Amino acid sequence: MTVAVDAAERLIRIGEVARGxxxxxxxxxxxxxxxxLPAERSPSGQRLYRQDAISRVRFFQQMxxxxxxxxxxxxxxxxxxxxxxDAEQRAMLRVERERxxxxxxxxxxxxxxxxxxxxxxxxxx
Amino acid sequence: MTVAVDAAERLIRIGEVARGxxxxxxxxxxxxxxxxLPAERSPSGQRLYRQDAISRVRFFQQMxxxxxxxxxxxxxxxxxxxxxxDAEQRAMLRVERERxxxxxxxxxxxxxxxxxxxxxxxxxx
DNA sequence: CTAAAACCTGACGCCAACGTCAGAGGCAAG
DNA sequence: CTTGCCTCTGACGTTGGCGTCAGGTTTTAG
Numbered sequence: 001m002t003v004a005v006d007a008a009e010r011l012i013r014i015g016e017v018a019r020g021x022x023x024x025x026x027x028x029x030x031x032x033x034x035x036x037l038p039a040e041r042s043p044s045g046q047r048l049y050r051q052d053a054i055s056r057v058r059f060f061q062q063m064x065x066x067x068x069x070x071x072x073x074x075x076x077x078x079x080x081x082x083x084x085x086d087a088e089q090r091a092m093l094r095v096e097r098e099r100x101x102x103x104x105x106x107x108x109x110x111x112x113x114x115x116x117x118x119x120x121x122x123x124x125x
Numbered sequence: 126m127t128v129a130v131d132a133a134e135r136l137i138r139i140g141e142v143a144r145g146x147x148x149x150x151x152x153x154x155x156x157x158x159x160x161x162l163p164a165e166r167s168p169s170g171q172r173l174y175r176q177d178a179i180s181r182v183r184f185f186q187q188m189x190x191x192x193x194x195x196x197x198x199x200x201x202x203x204x205x206x207x208x209x210x211d212a213e214q215r216a217m218l219r220v221e222r223e224r225x226x227x228x229x230x231x232x233x234x235x236x237x238x239x240x241x242x243x244x245x246x247x248x249x250x
Numbered sequence: 251c252t253a254a255a256a257c258c259t260g261a262c263g264c265c266a267a268c269g270t271c272a273g274a275g276g277c278a279a280g
Numbered sequence: 281c282t283t284g285c286c287t288c289t290g291a292c293g294t295t296g297g298c299g300t301c302a303g304g305t306t307t308t309a310g
Binding site: 063066093094096100101103109124 | 205
Binding site for chain 4: 255278
């Protein structure tokens, strides 16, 4: 009579999360400290995570790469955790989007600049 | 008998460079310290620059924005100062170009990710 | 001549995302 | 049991491009 044996999700420890996401253990602890990635604790005090912690960490990495701070990410976490946002959060999302786009434009300009130099120095041995 | 009054280029002081390039005076001093922007000195010790210092500073800003360090820039300065490069420098140019391109790709991915969230939260009020 | 504005040289501060070290406990295998 | 790896909590160190303050000289405007 196994009445809905609620899919007892196997919990993983910090090392597995770190290896899975390709970051350091230290980084994962840091994310918890910043409120990005809360963890359960085993009786002995070890951190326990669900498997989706790995994809969450990957996502954080992507946002960090985009120049978002951990504070900004925590402020925006409800957006894709609950899928629901208020006006203020939607505004923040747009602001960050524009920041990223501006950064892309900067980088493309810099890349084009370097390409010029490369073209010159290649024809000018 | 002004025999070839060699186009006495008007030298400018640090404040003018800073205002012209839209950076702080401190930043310009820092560039000198890093070997990016050498300066002559007046008898009293004040830094004197040629006008093209302004465009050089703008260029540095662009490279900084692209993620190059001042050290990297100093190593690559000969490329567009003399227009001549050795194999090692050409290799460095390409490495930096690829770094920038990789960064652009990252940012575009992050932007697309945010766009997804924005689309969802907008249709999901 | 004088006061304001600009410049000088140190030298410490800052921020963000970790790295790294120390010292101590936890856990599976043989 | 013990060996070896994993984990824990602090807490200080790192990196880069400056900001900022202190205390003094120089240049410029009136």
